[in-house]
Amino acid sequence: DGGITQSPKYLFRKEGQNVTLSCEQNLNHDAMYWYRQDPGQGLRLIYYSQIVNDFQKGDIAEGYSVSREKKESFPLTVTSAQKNPTAFYLCASSHGRVKRGPTDTQYFGPGTRLTVL
Amino acid sequence: GESVGLHLPTLSVQEGDNSIINCAYSNSASDYFIWYKQESGKGPQFIIDIRSNMDKRQGQRVTVLLNKTVKHLSLQIAATQPGDSAVYFCAEKAGNMLTFGGGTRLMVKP
Numbered sequence: 689d690g691g692i693t694q695s696p697k698y699l700f701r702k703e704g705q706n707v708t709l710s711c712e713q714n715l716n717h718d719a720m721y722w723y724r725q726d727p728g729q730g731l732r733l734i735y736y737s738q739i740v741n742d743f744q745k746g747d748i749a750e751g752y753s754v755s756r757e758k759k760e761s762f763p764l765t766v767t768s769a770q771k772n773p774t775a776f777y778l779c780a781s782s783h784g785r786v787k788r789g790p791t792d793t794q795y796f797g798p799g800t801r802l803t804v805l
Numbered sequence: 806g807e808s809v810g811l812h813l814p815t816l817s818v819q820e821g822d823n824s825i826i827n828c829a830y831s832n833s834a835s836d837y838f839i840w841y842k843q844e845s846g847k848g849p850q851f852i853i854d855i856r857s858n859m860d861k862r863q864g865q866r867v868t869v870l871l872n873k874t875v876k877h878l879s880l881q882i883a884a885t886q887p888g889d890s891a892v893y894f895c896a897e898k899a900g901n902m903l904t905f906g907g908g909t910r911l912m913v914k915p
Contacts, residue, residue, distance in 0.1 A: 692848075728813050730894060730905040731849075738901070746902075778848050785901050790837045791856060794903060796848035 691715040692797035694779050699802045701766070701773070709764045709800045711779030718784035720762035721794060724748060725776040734777075737762055738784055766802065774804045813892060815910040824882040826909045828895035833876065835897035835904075840869060840880045843908070844891045852880070852893075887913045 691714040701707045711720065719738050723731040733746030737756040751770025756762050762781075766773045780794040818824045830838070836857040841849035855862045855869045855878075862869050868881040878895050890913045896903045 694848075728908075730907045733902065736902075780848075790898065791854065792837075792898075792901075793839060793851060793854060795851060796841075799846070799848045801846075 692779060692781055692795060694777075694797040694800050696800060697798065699800055701802060701804050703804060704768045706765055706767050707802065709766070709777055709779075709802070711762045711764065711797060712760055713781040713797075714760060715781060715795070716759075717781035717795075718759070718786070719782045719792070719794075720756065721780040721782075722746075722752070722754065722762070722764045723778045723780065725778060725799075731778060734764065738786075772804075773802055776801050813908050813910045815912060817912045817914060818885050819914050820885060820887060822885055824880075824885045824889070824911060826880045826882075826893050826911065828878040828880075828906050828909075830876050830878060830895065830897040830904075830906070832897060832899045832904070833873075835899045837898040838869070838871060838878055839896045839898070839903070840867075840878075841894045841896065842889075842891045843894060849894060882911075885911075885913050887915060889913055 721736040722734040735754040737743035779797040839854045840852045843849040892908045
């Protein structure tokens with residue numbers, strides 16, 4: 689987990705509600721990422737940000753939104769447009785390819801488990 | 806909805822034995838590879854990495870082998886302990902993005 693925190697650990701949402709998952713890092717990392725993990729599956733990239741005030745869609749961005757107003761923070765909003773949001777959400781950060789080149793390792797937070805009721 | 810419950814391949818080993826977890830990667834342009842360990846309900850934890858210009862890298866009790874010819878990566882754990890029980894993921898990197906494999910569950914029998 690290192691210096692990456694995610695909150696809350698568990699989150700319950702009613703259908704039709706938007707919810708925001710928090711991710712904070714104190715590692716002075718430039719890049720941050722959001723992944724979704726479903727049971728028995730690998731990680732799929734939702735959004736990523738290489739630098740403050742900039743972010744890019746990943747493979748499954750539909751129904752999600754992000755912001756990167758501060759270097760330390762990369763909140764993820766799961767909107768009502770996301771049809772099947774129940775999953776384990778993981779945030780990660782890294783120094784960024786500019787600083788570390790190809791060996792830019794991502795470090796993960798402890799995750800937030802979102803359940804839609 | 807999405808499919809749920811794809812069964813992970815499982816490796817069951819006796820405590821004290823060596824474990825070998827395998828991973829096939831897809832992109833011949835990948836230049837960096839990472840192994841992660843994920844315990845139940847937690848985020849993935851970095852174990853060891855290797856660049857594509859290397860064939861082997863050793864850490865404490867772990868060794869990663871890379872065979873670029875057949876696009877195969879393996880993680881060897883020496884003297885496996887109960888605390889090694891987890892799901893292990895390989896990840897390949899081409900450009901800025903990591904692509905993760907589906908994972909292998911390691912179960913250690915006491």
